[in-house]
Amino acid sequence: MGRGGLHRNVRKLSLLLILGVLFTAGVVLTGCQKGQNAAPTTIKIGLAGAQTGSDGQIGLSMLNGSKIAIDEWNAKGGLLGKQIEPVILDDEASGQKAVTVAQSLIDAGVAAVIGHFNSGCTIPASRHYNDAKIVEISPGSTNPTYTEQGFPYAFRICGRDDQQGVIIAAFLHDQLKVNKIAILDDKTTYGEGLANVVEKEFKAKGGTVVMSQGIGKDDRDFRANLAVVKGSGAEAFVWGGMYGQGGPLCVQLRQAGLTIPFVSDDGCQDQAFLDTVGGKAQNVYLSFGKDFNTIPAAQPFLIKYKETFGREVGAYSVYGYDAANVLFTAIEKAQSTDADKVAAVMKGQPFDTVMGRIEFDSKGDLKEAGYVIWTVKDDKLQVLPSGP
């Protein structure tokens, strides 16, 4: 190495030095910016859920429900005298992506999170919100694990699958009076979790489960499973999963010549399911919450949703709306966005929502889940009149 080499080294060194100086300046500058933001003029609220992927539509309609609540509160003057600023992120119904979303929301400095939708997203994300001391309220995740982790800031404004599974098993055994059932699920945290509860509860009632299988979330040919169902002598068929598969599954069940009851869950409570199976479908039953179409208090919201987004509400829009309202009411009552104070308010008193008066238990679950059985009748999904 001669003089030239040394010269090059000096140039490299000075380049490094310059880069170093620039980097330090950058850090200092951003640091200053953070300092300036110390007194924000808005309260940031995270809205997280699936907006793309096969659960994109139902997830988006949930977030849209929350957006309407935010607009209403902002029009009334905001929260604690500040405007609410939604930070909306898409977890693509993927647990891994949900963790990234959680981290981004925490970095953005949100005061609380409304979401996620899929249980498989809410559960991994909840650990991060808990560590960051952020209240999370899920409008649609029904897997029990979410609130069983002992996180003080985790809430849900829907039922749990162990409540839903009990209702489904009781319906099969007591109302349909079947003894042999076949179960298929979509292998997700939600679908499989629910299917397991139904299986356990149905067996506890003295019934027999003649088939219990899982299938990939993007499979749409169920004929092999249905051939097994046919050979097993099942008297009813249970699907634990979402409407995207539930619809074609129900159609293929009938095409295979099976007229046994098709029983499914809140994941199939969607217009798209009805469109696929058709308004004349017989012997189709779904478990879901109360019928918000018949609740007078929900009507202004339903109308406003249609005006704002140009389409009917999704199954979880009302839950998204209620979750936001409960959260904001609690923040207003606590006069703070501090997670401990907000959580204490939420667990300490009942709230009036468009779905009626609700109360949280010490885990963050609803004290009364209010699941009922729905059916397809007169081209509509309707609550099944109780009794046989």
Added chain:
Amino acid sequence: MTTQTLIEITINGISRGAVYALVALGYTMVYGVLGMINFAHGEIFMIGMFACVYALGIFANAWGDQVLLNLGLAIAVAMIFSAAYGYANERIAYRRLRKAHVLAPLTSAIGISTFLQYFIFLTVSRDTVNFPRYYSDYLTSHHVHIGPAEITYLQLAILGLTLVIMAGLFYLINCTRLGIALRATAQDQLMASLVGIPVNRIIAFTFILGSALAAIAGVMVSMYDNVLVFDAGYRVGLKAFTAAILGGIGNVPGAVLGALILGLTEALTTLQFGSQWNDVTTFVVLMLVLLLRPRGLLGERVADKV
């Protein structure tokens, strides 16, 4: 387990295999000529589904429900749409990368695949769309009896179509002047162009043909599954790709054989262990075949053997 269940499972397995085969043929043809895996093939298949259903809607509004006429025209529209997309893919995403490192067109194909999926998701439909059952009812509700079990006309149609297309492609590649040009392009593009074969046009033709076949597959599968959705191409595409490898990628009868084996494996797994084991058994079969016959069951690219 009754014989009826066993026969039904076999029928369903073969039909499912035929569905995979329809898509696998396109994969294997492009690979046979270009030595490149077109990961966007599943999306071309999905675009065929959507084009068909929207065309059916338009025709039904224009002159009423003429089942055969509308269905025939809609399949033609789907084939034209898919072929146009396939050709555009080749021009935009692959042609300039033909001489690049082997990973470049592969990455480009994955990019195109994601792009097309979300393009359809954002512009056409976020939700599942139903295939109008008015057009498929005849095929799904009539069946032929095989012992105690039955096979629907639709399943027969899918299987028949697969075999006809396989035979057609085999004839095209091995017995026509165009086939000679295809095989020459597959062997050596430079040499082929020196003897006067329009290599670019031959490759474009391969994409157009493969995409039109994907559209036919799309129509059949959307009838079979009753619904179509923007990510429908992903899983079927992956399975078809596996089938093509199993049979020996680039080999036309191999793709069909691989697909039938795959479909039967899945159906028998469902019967024996439950469908949650499908992916496990599928890939165990793939691994065993590749360990014993690294070039697939019937060997790789037909052209290399000439």
